Amino acid sequence: MLTLEPMRAEDANAIRSWRYAPPYDIYDLDDDSIDELLDPRSPHYCVRDVRRKLVGFFSFGSSSLPWHTPIPTLYGEDGEIGVGLGMHPAEMGGGSGVEFVRAGVDFARNMFQPKYFHLFVYVWNARAIRVYERAGFHRIGSYRPQSEDGGRFWEMRMDL
Numbered sequence: 001m002l003t004l005e006p007m008r009a010e011d012a013n014a015i016r017s018w019r020y021a022p023p024y025d026i027y028d029l030d031d032d033s034i035d036e037l038l039d040p041r042s043p044h045y046c047v048r049d050v051r052r053k054l055v056g057f058f059s060f061g062s063s064s065l066p067w068h069t070p071i072p073t074l075y076g077e078d079g080e081i082g083v084g085l086g087m088h089p090a091e092m093g094g095g096s097g098v099e100f101v102r103a104g105v106d107f108a109r110n111m112f113q114p115k116y117f118h119l120f121v122y123v124w125n126a127r128a129i130r131v132y133e134r135a136g137f138h139r140i141g142s143y144r145p146q147s148e149d150g151g152r153f154w155e156m157r158m159d160l
Contacts, residue, residue, distance in 0.1 A: 002103040007044040012037035020089045055091050058104040059084035079115030097131035120153040
């Protein structure tokens with residue numbers, strides 16, 4: 001069983017130190033990420049397992065979407081909530097991804113009552129795409145932001 005709780009400074013510092021193996025190292029966080037992980041305008045939550053071990057995090061709101069505004073908001077214009085997430089590198093590929101995603105979505109559904117969830121995932125991240133689809137998300141389009149890495153993303157949605 002996984003539980004979500006508000007992000008604390010010590011959790012954010014631990015998450016910032018996580019390092020992923022290539023090609024997932026694009027998800028490594030930098031020093032500026034601490035402020036984002038603790039920004040009260042866009043809620044971030046740490047995920048703990050039954051032993052209280054930090055196994056991941058979720059963010060909810062517009063800061064989780066590529067087109068987010070300078071001032072984060074929880075809901076989009078039509079009741080959507082953006083979802084951002086990350087698993088501890090040691091937990092990735094271990095078969096608990098669907099449970100992890102469902103724990104976050106169930107938490108946010110109960111806490112915020114959105115109309116639907118929205119997320120973006122790199123098109124090359126087949127492992128994450130499979131997990132999101134098995135958890136109930138479906139692809140609705142692709143997106144290429146103007147960013148340094150020039151990556152392309154699948155836009156995915158979960159209707160409630």
